[in-house]
Every structure is written in structure tokens, then in C-alpha cells.
Amino acid sequence: MQEPQQLRIFKFGGASVKDAAAIRNLVHITQTYGQPGPLVVVVSAMGKTTNALEEIFQLAHSGQEYTAQLTALRNFHLQVAAELGTTDEATGTPALAELLEQLQDRLATLQPGDFDKQYDQVVSFGELLATRIVARAMQAQWLDCRTLIRTDHTWREGRVAWPATERLLTSILPERLAHGPVVTQGFLGGTSSGQTTTLGREGSDYTAAILAYCLGAASVTIWKDVAGLLNADPKIFADTVRYPEISYQETIEMAYYGASVIHPKTIKPLAVKQIPLLVKSFVDPAAEGTVIHDCRHGLLVPALIRKTGQCLVSFESKDLTFISEENLEVIFGALAQVRLKIHLMQNSAISFSVCTDFSAYRLEKLLGVLREQFTIHYNTGLELYTIKNYDAASIRRLTEGRELLLEQRTRQTFQFVCRGGENEWIK
Numbered sequence: 359m360q361e362p363q364q365l366r367i368f369k370f371g372g373a374s375v376k377d378a379a380a381i382r383n384l385v386h387i388t389q390t391y392g393q394p395g396p397l398v399v400v401v402s403a404m405g406k407t408t409n410a411l412e413e414i415f416q417l418a419h420s421g422q423e424y425t426a427q428l429t430a431l432r433n434f435h436l437q438v439a440a441e442l443g444t445t446d447e448a449t450g451t452p453a454l455a456e457l458l459e460q461l462q463d464r465l466a467t468l469q470p471g472d473f474d475k476q477y478d479q480v481v482s483f484g485e486l487l488a489t490r491i492v493a494r495a496m497q498a499q500w501l502d503c504r505t506l507i508r509t510d511h512t513w514r515e516g517r518v519a520w521p522a523t524e525r526l527l528t529s530i531l532p533e534r535l536a537h538g539p540v541v542t543q544g545f546l547g548g549t550s551s552g553q554t555t556t557l558g559r560e561g562s563d564y565t566a567a568i569l570a571y572c573l574g575a576a577s578v579t580i581w582k583d584v585a586g587l588l589n590a591d592p593k594i595f596a597d598t599v600r601y602p603e604i605s606y607q608e609t610i611e612m613a614y615y616g617a618s619v620i621h622p623k624t625i626k627p628l629a630v631k632q633i634p635l636l637v638k639s640f641v642d643p644a645a646e647g648t649v650i651h652d653c654r655h656g657l658l659v660p661a662l663i664r665k666t667g668q669c670l671v672s673f674e675s676k677d678l679t680f681i682s683e684e685n686l687e688v689i690f691g692a693l694a695q696v697r698l699k700i701h702l703m704q705n706s707a708i709s710f711s712v713c714t715d716f717s718a719y720r721l722e723k724l725l726g727v728l729r730e731q732f733t734i735h736y737n738t739g740l741e742l743y744t745i746k747n748y749d750a751a752s753i754r755r756l757t758e759g760r761e762l763l764l765e766q767r768t769r770q771t772f773q774f775v776c777r778g779g780e781n782e783w784i785k
């Protein structure tokens with residue numbers, strides 16, 4: 359008897375669809391490694407499109423001129439489609455032009471307020487455009503995942519409604535997959551009332567995991583511009599090392615500390631169902647890459663992680679009372695309310711400090727909530743370094759010559775905050 363064919367999920371990020379040549383390479387990879395058997399291809403926005411859409415959205419939302427940026431974005435997509443021979447004229451369907459028109463309409467009708475909600479309605483076009491182009495290039499089916507990945511109304515970080523999502527996916531996908539590969543958007547979801555949500559920046563990895571979990575995939579492969587899961591970002595650190603295999607647990611922790619490897623929410627659904635996650639190079643697809651699965655390993659090479667754009671906020675109680683549980687409760691509540699995530703924290707008798715991403719908008723809101731009760735200072739332009747599985751040499755390598763503003767050490771992890779070094783390269 360023939361084995362039932364096992365579903366694979368391939369995820370391609372922005373760099374792997376950054377131009378026509380990259381998309382041709384994607385098509386080659388899906389043909390070479392995605393057969394036989396059912397294949398879902400999850401695609402992010404092309405190149406730096408999400409950043410461009412964020413900028414356009416911000417301009418439009420604040421009533422400023424954005425035509426030049428929008429035209430550039432539009433021409434870029436049309437140009438790539440033309441190079442691939444997948445223009446709308448060629449196939450007789452107006453899809454790409456239609457999407458571009460929808461985007462333009464959305465921008466023209468933005469309302470003041472409701473920033474996060476409207477962000478999702480605009481920034482989601484990056485994935486919609488990219489998948490249209492890729493689906494055509496692959497001659498595969500295009501699927502709008504906003505009708506299948508159901509989330510709540512947490513704009514820009516939609517929380518997945520798992521039972522509904524599973525029901526929707528299992529009722530639609532098997533039938534579609536019987537007709538060949540399916541291309542769908544990373545990063546996007548939809549509410550029960552049909553509004554678009556996004557899952558958080560870099561959320562396409564998570565999309566692949568949601569699909570794999572709900573459909574019982576045999577594996578997920580993330581195709582990247584590096585050789586696999588590395589101990590550090592080679593754009594920042596010299597002498598990086600690839601982990602040939604690594605456990606779900608270790609990977610979750612690295613992602614949590616901000617390693618730009620994989621979106622932090624990706625691992626849990628895969629671990630629950632024991633679905634292996636393969637990280638492979640789209641530049642050298644035959645190379646081994648990394649397998650993330652349930653495994654035990656000895657001591658790992660220290661992982662080095664840098665988060666830029668950090669700020670250190672410190673709270674002092676105005677009446678010089680000690681920082682108490684009651685005070686902390688108020689501070690944590692306010693941080694959650696303005697959606698500032700704590701990356702590191704420390705308290706002393708009368709002050710409490712947290713390291714978070716710098717957002718002028720969210721900090722202003724935070725000050726508004728807490729100003730009465732606390733004196734608040736903050737430093738911006740900082741970096742947070744994390745060394746997971748540290749040793750003396752790795753600590754020396756990163757701390758040498760730096761003034762540490764905050765430092766913390768646990769059994770496995772060493773972290774510190776320091777002033778930003780202009781994105782310097784670390785040897």
C-alpha cells in the first residue's frame with residue numbers, strides 16, 4: 359500500500375522574494391525540494407516592503423504627503439511581475455493592479471485615531487502583493503489566509519483563535535492541496551468580522567507553524583539567506599557557527615532574547631505536535647542546514663544576541679517609599695496597557711528599571727499614566743546584549759571597552775545594557 363503523502367510547509371521571508379531572480383530561485387526550490395506531495399508555501403512581503411508600507415502608513419495617517427513612496431512601491435511590484443512575465447495583462451486577470459488600487463483607496467480614506475487597527479489594514483498589503491506574484495510565478499493556487507487564520511481584535515499582534523482556525527483550515531486546505539501547491543501570506547490573520555490583523559513583525563514564521571499545527575504537517579522548512587540556525591547574526595558578529603541540530607527549548611529561548619532567527623511564537627505549536635523545523639539556505643538549498651526538534655545536546659556554542667533601539671526607563675516613587683509589590687503592580691499594569699514589553703528589569707530600594715524597545719509614542723502614553731505617582735527617567739539609544747550559554751571568553755568579547763548600564767547573570771544567560779555603538783561590527 360502507498361504511504362499517505364506528507365504535507366510540507368515552506369516559508370520564504372522577505373529576502374528570498376526580494377526581486378525577480380530571488381522568486382525564480384524560490385520556484386526552483388519548490389520544484390526540487392517540495393515534491394512529491396502536498397506543499398503549502400508561506401510568503402512574506404518582498405524585500406523591505408513592510409518597512410516601506412509602515413513609512414507610507416505613518417505619513418498618510420499624519421496627513422503628510424506619501425505619493426512618491428507609494429509610486430515607488432507600486433512600480434517595484436509591477437516591475438518584478440513584468441520581469442517574471444506574470445503581469446496582469448499576461449494572465450488576463452486584474453489582480454495585482456486591483457490590489458494596488460485597494461491599497462491606494464485605503465490610504466486615501468484613513469481616519470484620524472485608531473492607529474494600530476488601520477496599520478493592519480494597510481501594512482498587510484505587502485504580503486497580499488507578494489503572494490499574488492509568487493503564486494503566478496509558481497503557477498500555484500493563491501489562498502487568502504485572512505479568511506482562515508482567525509484572530510481576536512488585538513491589532514498588530516493578533517491572538518490566534520485556535521479552534522476556529524483549525525476548523526477553517528482543515529475544512530478548506532486538504533481539498534485545495536489535492537490540486538497542487540498552495541501559496542499563502544505569512545503575517546496576516548483576520549477577525550470574525552472580516553477585518554485584517556497582523557501577527558507582529560516578522561510573524562510569517564509563526565504563520566507557517568500555525569498551518570503546520572492545524573494541518574498536521576510532517577515538517578516546516580524556513581528558507582533563509584544564512585546556512586541555518588547560527589549562534590549569532592553574521593551581519594553583526596564575525597565567526598558565526600551553525601548549530602546542526604538544536605532543541606525546541608533552546609530555540610525558544612534564543613528567539614525570546616531577540617535572536618533574529620525565528621519569530622518567538624513559532625516554536626511552541628511545533629513542539630506540541632513534535633513537528634521538526636528545518637532552517638535551510640535558499641542560496642545553497644542542498645546544504646544541511648539546521649534541524650530543530652526534540653533532542654538532547656551537550657554544551658552549545660554561546661549564542662550572541664544584540665537588540666538595538668532600546669531604552670532604559672526607571673521609576674522612582676515620589677514619596678521615597680520603597681518599591682513595593684503594590685507599586686510594581688501599578689508599573690506592570692501600565693506597561694501592559696501601553697504595550698511596552700520588558701526585556702530586562704531590576705529593582706533597588708526606591709527605584710525600578712526596565713529595558714524596553716524605544717517607542718516615543720508608547721513612552722509618552724506611559725508617562726501619562728504614571729507621572730503622578732512616579733518620577734520617571736529614561737535613556738534612549740541603547741543596546742541590549744544577551745549571551746546564552748555564556749563562558750568567560752564570550753563575556754569578555756562583548757563587554758570589553760563598554761560601559762554597562764545594567765547587567766544581569768543567571769546560570770545560562772548573561773545580559774547587559776549599554777550605549778549604542780552605531781551598529782558596529784563585532785569581532
Ligand code: ASP
Nearest residue numbers: 402408545559560561562
Ligand atoms: N513582512 C513582515 C515583516 O517584515 C512579516 C515577516 O517578514 O515575517 O515584519
Ligand code: MG
Nearest residue numbers: 371372402560
Ligand atoms: Mg521579514
